[in-house]
Amino acid sequence: xxxxxxxxxxVNGLWRQNPGLAQLLGLCPLLAISxxxxxxxxxxxxxxxxxxxxxxxxxxxxxxxxxxxxIPTFVLIIAAAVxxxxxxxxxxxxxxxxVLGVFIPLITTNxxxxxxxxxxxxxxxxxxxxxxxxMMGLGLTLVLVVLGAVREIFGKGTLFSGLDLALGxxxxxxxxxxxxxxxxxxxxxxxPGAFLGLGxxxxxxxxxxxxxxxxxxxxxxxxxPAA
Amino acid sequence: MNPALRExxxxxxxxxxFAVVGSALLAATYALTRPQILASEAAERRARIAETxxxxxxDNDLVRTARVLAPDPLLGLDRxxxxxxxxxxxxxxxxxxxxxAPDGYSGDIRLLIGIGRDGRITGVRVSAHKxxxxxxxxxxxxxxxxxxxxxxxxxxxxxxxxxxxxxxxxQFDYMTGATVTPRAVVAAVHRALQYFEQHxxxxxxxxxxxxxxxxDRARNP
Numbered sequence: 136x137x138x139x140x141x142x143x144x145x146v147n148g149l150w151r152q153n154p155g156l157a158q159l160l161g162l163c164p165l166l167a168i169s170x171x172x173x174x175x176x177x178x179x180x181x182x183x184x185x186x187x188x189x190x191x192x193x194x195x196x197x198x199x200x201x202x203x204x205x206i207p208t209f210v211l212i213i214a215a216a217v218x219x220x221x222x223x224x225x226x227x228x229x230x231x232x233x234v235l236g237v238f239i240p241l242i243t244t245n246x247x248x249x250x251x252x253x254x255x256x257x258x259x260x261x262x263x264x265x266x267x268x269x270m271m272g273l274g275l276t277l278v279l280v281v282l283g284a285v286r287e288i289f290g291k292g293t294l295f296s297g298l299d300l301a302l303g304x305x306x307x308x309x310x311x312x313x314x315x316x317x318x319x320x321x322x323x324x325x326x327p328g329a330f331l332g333l334g335x336x337x338x339x340x341x342x343x344x345x346x347x348x349x350x351x352x353x354x355x356x357x358x359x360p361a362a
Numbered sequence: 363m364n365p366a367l368r369e370x371x372x373x374x375x376x377x378x379x380f381a382v383v384g385s386a387l388l389a390a391t392y393a394l395t396r397p398q399i400l401a402s403e404a405a406e407r408r409a410r411i412a413e414t415x416x417x418x419x420x421d422n423d424l425v426r427t428a429r430v431l432a433p434d435p436l437l438g439l440d441r442x443x444x445x446x447x448x449x450x451x452x453x454x455x456x457x458x459x460x461x462x463a464p465d466g467y468s469g470d471i472r473l474l475i476g477i478g479r480d481g482r483i484t485g486v487r488v489s490a491h492k493x494x495x496x497x498x499x500x501x502x503x504x505x506x507x508x509x510x511x512x513x514x515x516x517x518x519x520x521x522x523x524x525x526x527x528x529x530x531x532x533q534f535d536y537m538t539g540a541t542v543t544p545r546a547v548v549a550a551v552h553r554a555l556q557y558f559e560q561h562x563x564x565x566x567x568x569x570x571x572x573x574x575x576x577x578d579r580a581r582n583p
Binding site: 199200201203204207208211212214215218219222223225226227229230233234237321325 | 369372373376377380381384387388391392395398399402403406492497504538539
């Protein structure tokens with residue numbers, strides 16, 4: 136049985152406080168990269184990894200950091216974690232690194248990383264911080280993948296195209312052509328598709344929340360973006 | 363020491379300590395991953411060069427027999443770059459030039475341009491670019507077949523007036539949403555063909571020792 140506190144962290148990260156759907160943090164990469172499942176999944180997992188490393192590091196040293204310089208220190212730790220992930224990806228998954236290119240260093244500026252470090256890891260135990268970072272990261276990854284799938288199907292009529300870049304040539308045959316001879320729908324691939332798609336997914340989440348609340352007989356809370 | 367000064371010092375030293383530890387970590391990661399990154403890049407380069415040539419058109423190690431080309435505005439180069447001579451049984455079959463399209467949407471687009479000895483393009487590949495992902499990046503062979511529009515083309519096919527994207531009255535297709543990128547690539551390929559025409563005797567000359575890194579003969583014709 137999972138402890139209630141752990142359960143709370145999991146539900147918060149994946150659903151209730153989901154970075155992409157409720158906190159609306161880290162939207163820059165979310166909107167830029169989510170035009171295919173593979174890009175979304177790769178960047179989501181890279182972000183999750185950075186969040187876990189950064190949160191763990193901050194939680195370990197949280198009592199050593201003077202309050203006044205906590206933000207510069209956090210940014211320094213996050214930037215170091217991102218660079219380590221960036222160099223490692225360049226070395227060991229080179230083809231994928233070529234695809235994600237500029238977006239890996241940009242994880243540094245993703246506010247969800249700093250937000251979780253400041254709001255959670257700087258105050259809580261290392262284990263809880265790592266779990267929180269993992270769940271928030273996976274929550275973001277989930278939204279990215281769903282948005283990537285929607286945009287890829289509507290934009291290109293395929294699913295998982297380019298998977299071989301992440302997993303090797305064996306994955307080339309895994310591409311699913313959802314709509315054969317699809318002419319493409321540029322709006323879905325271009326930035327407006329990201330805004331429309333994300334809006335629809337947020338609406339869906341709020342709708343599900345409203346139905347669940349209605350069953351319990353209480354009014355649904357209005358979800359406000361953080362900051 | 364007065365408490366305010368002391369506190370300031372502690373804060374500064376803490377930040378310095380984090381900076382030092384962070385730098386050390388980065389230096390170690392850099393040193394550890396460097397050989398692997400170089401190996402990945404070399405393998406990538408070898409594969410990328412081979413893509414611009416017809417299969418079976420060469421039997422030499424292209425990277426090992428690379429020679430250096432002096433900077434030339436026609437290739438968009440501001441520093442010496444490599445070019446690769448493809449030979450089969452000692453006969454030159456094609457060259458692969460490194461060229462740069464300096465006028466991409468966001469900075470340089472680095473190209474590898476394969477040209478057969480008859481002056482026809484054997485293949486073009488983008489080796490590095492910073493074009494918008496999902497928009498201008500269809501110039502990558504991995505993303506679309508667009509880059510194959512150059513296959514078999516030459517300086518006279520189409521004539522000079524046709525070496526533009528369709529929007530500018532030329533013969534080359536492009537994809538809606540990003541015109542600047544293909545415009546830059548088409549112009550760069552055209553310039554590279556002009557360079558090849560001017561220097562083809564020198565470019566196609568097989569050196570007596572194919573391995574030699576002949577900086578001298580590659581300088582100026």
